Amino acid sequence: MIAPQSPAESMVWKTILWTWPFYGIGALYVVGPVLAWLLAGLVVLSLYLGPAIRDDLRATGTVPPVIWAWMLGMLVMLVALWAGHLNWDLGLKQTIKSSIGWAKGWALLALFPLAGAILPVRREVLIRAQCRLGFWTLCIAPALLIAPYIGLPERIWTSPLKAVGGPGPEYFSVYFFTYDPASWTPRWQFYAPWSPFAALLGVTMVLFALEEKENRWRAAGIAAGTLMILASKSRMGLVGLVACTIGPRMMPLVLRSWAWAVLAGLTASLAITGPWLARTIGAGIDGFKSARADSTRVRATLQRIAHERWQEEAVWFGHGTVQPGPHLVEYMPIGSHHTWFGLLFVKGLVGLLAFAVPLIWQIGLAMKDAAQSARGRLPLGLCMVLVLLSFGENIEIEAYLLWPALMMLGIHARECARSGEKQPRTSTESAKMPSAGPA
Numbered sequence: 001m002i003a004p005q006s007p008a009e010s011m012v013w014k015t016i017l018w019t020w021p022f023y024g025i026g027a028l029y030v031v032g033p034v035l036a037w038l039l040a041g042l043v044v045l046s047l048y049l050g051p052a053i054r055d056d057l058r059a060t061g062t063v064p065p066v067i068w069a070w071m072l073g074m075l076v077m078l079v080a081l082w083a084g085h086l087n088w089d090l091g092l093k094q095t096i097k098s099s100i101g102w103a104k105g106w107a108l109l110a111l112f113p114l115a116g117a118i119l120p121v122r123r124e125v126l127i128r129a130q131c132r133l134g135f136w137t138l139c140i141a142p143a144l145l146i147a148p149y150i151g152l153p154e155r156i157w158t159s160p161l162k163a164v165g166g167p168g169p170e171y172f173s174v175y176f177f178t179y180d181p182a183s184w185t186p187r188w189q190f191y192a193p194w195s196p197f198a199a200l201l202g203v204t205m206v207l208f209a210l211e212e213k214e215n216r217w218r219a220a221g222i223a224a225g226t227l228m229i230l231a232s233k234s235r236m237g238l239v240g241l242v243a244c245t246i247g248p249r250m251m252p253l254v255l256r257s258w259a260w261a262v263l264a265g266l267t268a269s270l271a272i273t274g275p276w277l278a279r280t281i282g283a284g285i286d287g288f289k290s291a292r293a294d295s296t297r298v299r300a301t302l303q304r305i306a307h308e309r310w311q312e313e314a315v316w317f318g319h320g321t322v323q324p325g326p327h328l329v330e331y332m333p334i335g336s337h338h339t340w341f342g343l344l345f346v347k348g349l350v351g352l353l354a355f356a357v358p359l360i361w362q363i364g365l366a367m368k369d370a371a372q373s374a375r376g377r378l379p380l381g382l383c384m385v386l387v388l389l390s391f392g393e394n395i396e397i398e399a400y401l402l403w404p405a406l407m408m409l410g411i412h413a414r415e416c417a418r419s420g421e422k423q424p425r426t427s428t429e430s431a432k433m434p435s436a437g438p439a
Contacts, residue, residue, distance in 0.1 A: 002128040006056035008042055008119040011035065016129035016404060020136055023191040026159020026172040032400025033104040039115035046118060059118050064413040066365055067110075067117045069358040074110040076354035078102050080347040084320030098321060100165070105396035109355075112403045113362075116410025123211075123378070123411050126404050130208035131217035134224030137190065137205075141227060147176035148186040154178050167397045170194065180233070188231040197398055199237025200389050202228030203244055204405050207381040210245065236392050240385060248380040251370035299337050299392070306334050306345040318348035339390035359386065362409055365416055379412040 004010040015022075015035055022028045046059040063071075081102055085095040115121070148154075155175050162172040170193040177186045178195065192198035202225040209221025229237040302325060310318065322335035322342070335345035343352040363383045369376025382405040389395055389402075399406065 002124050004125060005122075006120045008039065008057070008115070008121050009125050011038065012121055012404075012407065013125055013129050016126075016133050017136075019133050019191055020140060024174060026157075026161050026174055028191065029104075029166050029171040029400055030161055030164060032403055033108060036108045036111040036115070036403065037103075039119065040111045043114055043118045056120060058120065060120055060414055061118070061417060063114065064117050064417040066358065066361050066413050067114050067410060069361050070110040070113050073354040073358045074106050077106045077347060077351055080317050080351040080354065081320065083317040083350075084314065084347060087314065087317055088320050090320050094321065097165070104166075105399055106355075108399035108403060109396070109406060112399075112406035113410035113413065116407035116412075117414040117417075118410075121407065121411065123408060126408055126411070127208050127211050127378075128214075128217060130205055130404060131212050131221035134205050134209060134221035135217070137224040137228070138220060141224075141231075144176055144188055144190070145231065148179075152176050168193075171397075185233075187233050188228075190228055190231075192401060195232040196234040196236055197389075197393060197401070199229045199232040199234035200240055200385055200393075201401060202226065202232070202237060203240035203385055203388075204382065204402070206241065207244060207378055207385070208404070208408075211378050236388060240388050244381045244384040244388070247384060248366075248370045248377040251367060251376070251380065252372075298332060302332055302334060302336065303338050303341045306338070306341040309334065310341075310344040310348065314345075314348055316348045316350055318344065318346045318351060320346065322346060336394055337392065339393065339395045342394050359383075362413075363387070366409075366412065369412070369416060375415060376412070379409055382408055 004013045012035075015031060019028070022031050042057060043059075046053055046057050047063075051058070078099065081098055082095065085091075085098065090098075154177055155173055157174055158169050159172040159174070162169055166172065173193075175189055177188050179185065180187050187195040189195045189198045190201070192201055205225035205228065206222055207225075209218050209225060212218035212221060226241070229241050305325065313319070319335070322333035322345070325332045325334045335342040339355070340352060343355060347354075363380070366376050366380035366383050370380040385405065386395065386402070389398070395402070
């Protein structure tokens with residue numbers, strides 16, 4: 001039976017299992033950052049005390065290079081934020097407020113991988129906890145799914161915890177469901193602030209569940225994740241379900257010569273099938289966009305405005321904060337609904353590179369490991385979820401729910417660092433051994 005064996009594992013385990021109760025009191029947005037900084041405190045304590053600390057809190061090793069990249073990148077993000085506020089004279093009050101926002105958002109992208117890399121938290125604990133959360137999601141789902149058909153309201157209540165501050169009241173609100181304004185049909189968001197994000201959380205749950213060894217828990221996790229994707233009615237979730245589960249499992253093919261031969265043959269055949277394939281893909285993309293045409297139009301316009309204003313007004317450090325959008329984009333904030341355009345608008349080119357460099361490094365690490373062993377499949381799938389999410393959402397304000405995935409990336413970095421340390425030692429020892437030839 002898988003159960004927590006250290007204080008860090010207990011904190012992680014109980015936080016995941018208590019997701020629905022925390023959501024019920026509107027506390028999830030508070031719990032995520034609090035957990036991140038508590039775990040960061042344990043990391044500092046374990047690294048400082050070293051062997052003097054109790055065994056179940058002892059650091060598992062040194063900080064891997066990719067985790068240093070995450071920490072440096074997020075510190076650069078904070079510097080870019082301060083520079084943007086200074087350039088646009090946003091004032092001390094707004095700078096303090098934005099810095100607190102950084103501590104609840106971007107900082108989590110470094111703190112959770114750091115905790116996973118240093119604290120004694122096993123990947124099996126995260127996997128089982130996600131599957132158990134899936135089981136409780138399946139238990140609660142019937143009440144959510146039937147709500148719009150028996151006259152229950154969309155929103156149950158908004159927690160007074162919204163007083164702590166956040167991106168909006170939806171982060172502290174508890175919903176049965178919401179109505180899609182375009183089609184006026186119900187969509188479900190489960191414990192996420194909105195439906196498309198719930199779909200990507202469903203993809204994450206499926207990825208964790210696929211690594212579960214016990215059949216009943218694996219089935220619960222896959223069923224719950226798939227339900228979250230389908231009930232959210234998100235196009236991005238459907239893409240993620242296919243791409244993020246199949247893609248990592250195809251990575252070993254890059255080491256197979258026959259796979260390259262097949263690829264060469266398919267590439268040569270494009271001379272004949274290319275035009276038809278291009279038309280088919282184009283028609284599919286058009287159909288994908290037209291499924292929610294209003295949403296596609298608003299997002300595209302927001303991205304265009306953000307890009308133009310970044311280019312013309314604030315190339316290096318951005319505007320410091322999002323700004324209200326015009327009626328054309330239904331008053332959505334400029335710099336929202338897209339991580340990359342949002343970074344350019346708010347934190348400029350410096351902020352974009354501060355996020356892109358460690359993310360690309362982490363993806364490269366996961367791709368290499370996924371090609372060599374099954375150990376890298378889950379981290380690579382989670383990296384793909386982050387990339388997919390970054391093209392439709394602002395990833396920093398969703399880190400408070402993505403933290404199990406971020407912690408898994410840290411655990412994977414630790415595993416890769418350990419295997420990298422063993423390899424040179426083995427080579428050295430073998431070099432010192434006498435040859436087996438005749439004397």
